[in-house]
Amino acid sequence: MNEKILIMNRTGLICVLFAMFFFSACEEEGVTIPDFVPPDSDRVVLIEELTGASCPNCPAGGSELQSIKNRFGENVAIVAIHSNFLGAPRDNSKYDFRSQEAQEIDNFLGLYLGKPAASINRKMFSGEQYRAIANVGSWSGRVAEQLDGPSELVLEAEVDFDPGSRNLEVEIDVAAKAVVEGDLRLTVYVTESGIVDAQLSQDGVIDDYVHNFTMRAVLSDVFGDVLPQIITSESSVSRQYSFEMPTEDGWWVAENCHIVAFVTLHRSSDDMEVLQAVEVPVIN
Amino acid sequence: MTFIWNTEATAQGDGGRLFGNLEANTNFYMRDSAIGAADIPQYDNQLFGADAWLTLNYSNWGFDFGMRFDMFNNSQLLNPTGSYNDHGIGRWFVRRNIDDLTITAGYIYDQIGTGVIFRAYEERALLIDNALIGVRLAYDLNDNWRVRAFTGKQKRQFSHYGSVIRGLALDGFVQVGDERPAIFAPGFGVVARTLDDDSMNGIVNTLRFYTPEDRDGLDPKFNTYAFSVYNTLTYGPFSWYVEGAYKSPEIMFDPLAMRSDGLGGKIQGSLIKSSGSVFYTSLSYSRSGWGITLEGKRTDNFSFRTDPQLELNFGQINFLPPMSRQNTYRLTSRYVPATQELGEYAFQADVRYSPNRQWSFNGNFSNITNLDGDLLYREMLVEARYRYQREWVATVGIQRQEYDQDLFEGKPGVPMVNTITPYAEFLYRFTPRNSLKLEAQYMSTDEDFGSWIFFLAEYSVSPRWIFSASAMYNIDPTMTDKLLYPTMSVVYNTGANRFSLSYIKQVEGVVCTGGICRLEPAFSGMRFSVISNF
Numbered sequence: 001m002n003e004k005i006l007i008m009n010r011t012g013l014i015c016v017l018f019a020m021f022f023f024s025a026c027e028e029e030g031v032t033i034p035d036f037v038p039p040d041s042d043r044v045v046l047i048e049e050l051t052g053a054s055c056p057n058c059p060a061g062g063s064e065l066q067s068i069k070n071r072f073g074e075n076v077a078i079v080a081i082h083s084n085f086l087g088a089p090r091d092n093s094k095y096d097f098r099s100q101e102a103q104e105i106d107n108f109l110g111l112y113l114g115k116p117a118a119s120i121n122r123k124m125f126s127g128e129q130y131r132a133i134a135n136v137g138s139w140s141g142r143v144a145e146q147l148d149g150p151s152e153l154v155l156e157a158e159v160d161f162d163p164g165s166r167n168l169e170v171e172i173d174v175a176a177k178a179v180v181e182g183d184l185r186l187t188v189y190v191t192e193s194g195i196v197d198a199q200l201s202q203d204g205v206i207d208d209y210v211h212n213f214t215m216r217a218v219l220s221d222v223f224g225d226v227l228p229q230i231i232t233s234e235s236s237v238s239r240q241y242s243f244e245m246p247t248e249d250g251w252w253v254a255e256n257c258h259i260v261a262f263v264t265l266h267r268s269s270d271d272m273e274v275l276q277a278v279e280v281p282v283i284n
Numbered sequence: 285m286t287f288i289w290n291t292e293a294t295a296q297g298d299g300g301r302l303f304g305n306l307e308a309n310t311n312f313y314m315r316d317s318a319i320g321a322a323d324i325p326q327y328d329n330q331l332f333g334a335d336a337w338l339t340l341n342y343s344n345w346g347f348d349f350g351m352r353f354d355m356f357n358n359s360q361l362l363n364p365t366g367s368y369n370d371h372g373i374g375r376w377f378v379r380r381n382i383d384d385l386t387i388t389a390g391y392i393y394d395q396i397g398t399g400v401i402f403r404a405y406e407e408r409a410l411l412i413d414n415a416l417i418g419v420r421l422a423y424d425l426n427d428n429w430r431v432r433a434f435t436g437k438q439k440r441q442f443s444h445y446g447s448v449i450r451g452l453a454l455d456g457f458v459q460v461g462d463e464r465p466a467i468f469a470p471g472f473g474v475v476a477r478t479l480d481d482d483s484m485n486g487i488v489n490t491l492r493f494y495t496p497e498d499r500d501g502l503d504p505k506f507n508t509y510a511f512s513v514y515n516t517l518t519y520g521p522f523s524w525y526v527e528g529a530y531k532s533p534e535i536m537f538d539p540l541a542m543r544s545d546g547l548g549g550k551i552q553g554s555l556i557k558s559s560g561s562v563f564y565t566s567l568s569y570s571r572s573g574w575g576i577t578l579e580g581k582r583t584d585n586f587s588f589r590t591d592p593q594l595e596l597n598f599g600q601i602n603f604l605p606p607m608s609r610q611n612t613y614r615l616t617s618r619y620v621p622a623t624q625e626l627g628e629y630a631f632q633a634d635v636r637y638s639p640n641r642q643w644s645f646n647g648n649f650s651n652i653t654n655l656d657g658d659l660l661y662r663e664m665l666v667e668a669r670y671r672y673q674r675e676w677v678a679t680v681g682i683q684r685q686e687y688d689q690d691l692f693e694g695k696p697g698v699p700m701v702n703t704i705t706p707y708a709e710f711l712y713r714f715t716p717r718n719s720l721k722l723e724a725q726y727m728s729t730d731e732d733f734g735s736w737i738f739f740l741a742e743y744s745v746s747p748r749w750i751f752s753a754s755a756m757y758n759i760d761p762t763m764t765d766k767l768l769y770p771t772m773s774v775v776y777n778t779g780a781n782r783f784s785l786s787y788i789k790q791v792e793g794v795v796c797t798g799g800i801c802r803l804e805p806a807f808s809g810m811r812f813s814v815i816s817n818f
Contacts, residue, residue: 028507031506035492067493085323111363111366127591141493
């Protein structure tokens with residue numbers, strides 16, 4: 001009898017536990033998905049996309065970046081970096097977009113799940129596995145997060161290109177709205193859009209794919225030129241760069257090139273963030 | 285509701301027991317661009333990598349304590365194309381039995397049924413370690429019935445994911461009849477996952493930018509529930525396992541779903557919302573030299589993760605059983621189908637027959653399609669083995685495969701890989717301690733890398749030494765030159781210690797454990813491994 005009571009008590013306990021589980025499966029409050037409102041921010045968010053000509057999913061990344069550019073306009077500066085992984089040109093490719101600098105940037109940004117993967121302001125977002133995010137659908141949301149608030153820095157770029165000599169002169173001015181201090185570094189890229197060449201896709205090779213935002217050169221140190229530890233509104237910093245653009249040969253079309261410059265704050269080897277970016281065309 | 289269990293457990297130091305094990309692997313990378321072992325940090329700059337796991341267990345005073353130190357230096361395990369560095373306590377736990385109650389706190393490994401709704405496990409080859417960091421209670425209702433409950437967060441390397449997981453399972457044992465009993469082992473389980481704010485914000489921030497048409501119906505919920513009912517019936521020579529699982533509707537990522545890019549075009553890869561189901565059954569018969577196993581599985585939208593936007597092997601709460609044969613020979617195991625969590629029909633039949641002590645035969649057939657009936661994988665294998673006294677054993681077999689490489693390896697546009705692979709193995713025992721094993725395999729295919737041959741010679745001096753040399757040769761290549769991939773290794777066993785040193789050239793391929801697979805790049809270099817138990 002005691003054993004029967006014991007079994008009944010234990011069975012009752014089980015029923016209570018199961019009831020708790022089922023009882024907890026009540027309807028929950030719905031989650032509101034806010035409509036997108038174009039940001040009112042002076043911040044320019046840097047997107048560095050790791051991509052490659054042999055990456056079959058990368059055309060989807062390219063489409064998403066074009067959508068982001070349309071959606072956020074001058075609030076984003078986009079760079080497509082063709083590093084070695086899945087970056088080899090196709091058999092019918094005219095160009096090889098890979099470079100030593102691209103691979104160094106790939107290594108610097110850390111591990112990533114696969115391509116395409118995009119680093120948004122080089123920030124390690126809470127809940128993300130890696131700095132370069134492979135979930136293409138989440139890129140817009142991360143950009144919107146970064147535009148939530150003004151920039152601490154003011155970045156201006158002046159570009160002078162001589163079509164005859166192909167000489168490019170770039171001046172970057174960095175000023176703070178108040179005080180910014182830390183390990184600050186300035187990086188300057190040359191990007192080019194509108195390059196037509198082969199690209200692997202989910203449906204095979206696209207012979208006349210249009211490659212946009214492609215990183216063509218790094219004018220600064222790959223890991224950024226070191227800036228003064230403290231920048232204030234009254235102590236701006238200027239850096240000048242010279243670059244001889246190669247002869248136009250299907251690519252290196254100056255009209256399609258942009259200068260992308262950005263300042264990164266390095267808190268540690270794992271913790272860094274782009275404070276501000278600027279993107280200007282080589283030919284206005 | 286809070287559970288408080290008070291007990292007056294006196295600590296009696298009757299002499300504790302300390303035991304554990306070490307597994308350590310070191311890689312010395314040698315760049316070889318001809319086979320594709322290049323252009324990643326290990327081959328270009330680092331040249332050295334190491335992984336190690338040191339496990340310590342201690343039992344005393346009625347408690348079990350355990351901890352494990354994990355170390356990864358320039359490791360390829362987390363990401364085969366990158367370099368992972370970290371170290372720390374990979375696991376710790378405390379366990380105590382109090383009458384019929386077992387309490388465990390810390391990093392917990394467990395599963396419900398076959399793991400369809402929950403499995404926390406470790407698989408080092410793929411660096412899968414999704415232990416639950418939390419509390420587990422197991423209570424014996426009587427000798428035949430046990431209830432388990434657990435709650436916690438899933439481990440992520442040396443951190444954890446934010447979502448909260450809780451589960452409850454009831455397992456039993458019922459015998460009907462005495463002379464020829466039928467034995468039932470029924471079970472029921474339920475698992476719930478509550479998203480953390482970061483995961484939900486990530487979903488919301490993704491859906492914000494979908495067009496209204498693509499977003500329609502995709503209202504995310506914090507809570508998802510998965511239920512499973514299962515039973516094993518054993519009667520005489522028959523054993524029948526059946527499991528059915530259902531998951532409540534939730535947001536998931538479908539890599540094949542299309543959505544608008546907002547520019548008039550379409551992008552592949554989209555969040556969807558759907559409920560999920562799995563039905564799995566396995567029927568076995570074993571008697572008089574016969575062993576027959578029939579398995580069937582249907583999976584529909586059963587991706588269950590700590591964060592629905594995670595991909596590949598990350599954040600998986602459950603484990604879907606694989607439905608292809610676990611092959612052991614190098615070439616017959618080259619193409620392995622990864623489990624498709626969003627949809628597949630799978631069937632497998634395995635027949636073994638041993639008419640006497642000398643002969644044994646095996647036939648295997650497996651077939652996997654998507655839910656539309658498109659073939660994803662098919663395998664047919666027959667094998668015969670003859671054992672001559674204790675002197676030698678000869679095995680011959682042939683395998684036929686059809687493998688959707690486009691789907692399983694993410695290589696769009698490539699054709700279905702069709703292979704025919706005859707193989708043979710001969711094991712000869714010179715003495716009870718000395719033996720020689722020879723293997724020969726030939727894979728004939730016009731797809732992927734083309735045809736291969738493989739030879740292995742392995743000499744064992746039991747119990748201490750194993751010397752082996754093998755070569756895999758791309759005899760009829762379609763993508764590269766005719767390349768040789770040699771491997772030589774020495775294994776030394778002494779008591780509880782095992783040392784191995786290998787020189788390896790390995791072609792890129794798929795590494796799978798169960799149905800969980802990952803594409804691995806080529807490997808070139810030396811590998812030294814130690815396994816020690818103490």
